Ligand code: AP5
């Protein structure tokens with residue numbers, strides 16, 4: 036088993052973050068932390084956070100930074116992330132989230148930020164055909180559906196269209212990506228953590244590109260060991 040890894044996957048809507056992070060999580064045995072999936076679970080369970088978050092999600096707006104940071108802080112505190120690390124999907128999404136995340140992580144640091152790059156014209160086609168499992172978040176599309184009647188192959192849940200995969204919400208999400216999230220690309224490049232990876236091609240082709248980058252990093256002596264408990268803040 037490879038040592039734990041602390042990975043961020045960046046990329047605009049429909050670039051394949053969820054699809055690829057699921058695979059990376061299995062290959063490198065690290066938890067897949069998707070803030071979008073976590074928020075959708077809260078909405079479905081009608082928790083106080085979910086009731087508050089719903090209108091943001093449906094409109095494609097960003098949830099306030101302090102709410103997302105508190106949710107991620109709680110998740111990072113669990114044993115699996117402490118010992119194995121994580122592959123982050125959809126977080127951080129703003130400069131304030133990236134700043135807050137650096138503080139949360141100290142004294143540990145990120146290993147790599149993988150930036151999935153696809154042309155914007157491709158986004159709409161992918162998102163309107165996307166279908167997801169309501170229960171576990173597994174991702175399908177109308178061209179690659181589950182085996183049986185829109186029933187999830189992984190957990191048996193119902194496979195549906197996401198509420199925010201409407202043309203209007205997609206446009207809003209893409210605008211927010213440009214203004215709020217794209218600045219993180221330069222931030223992580225300046226820290227020498229960023230690698231651009233083309234998200235065009237089949238999921239297998241994209242996955243091979245990603246794992247080649249990660250494996251090369253690992254063979255170059257990368258991957259920080261878990262921070263021992265006595266060194267945690
Ligand atoms: P989130 O769930 O993170 O959605 P997103 O950022 O809009 O990204 P997507 O999930 O749409 O795209 P993806 O890159 O994961 O693509 P996927 O793999 O599914 O966030 C949703 C909402 O939650 C936000 O709008 C916001 O309200 C809130 N939120 C979440 N995080 C937040 C944060 N940090 N701060 C504030 N608010 C936050 O692929 C898409 C489709 O393409 C699928 O059908 C898939 O099968 C297909 N596909 C994937 N790869 C390929 C390929 N190589 N070839 C062909 N098809 C492919």
Ligand code: MG
Nearest residue numbers: 052053071125
């Ligand atoms: Mg996603």
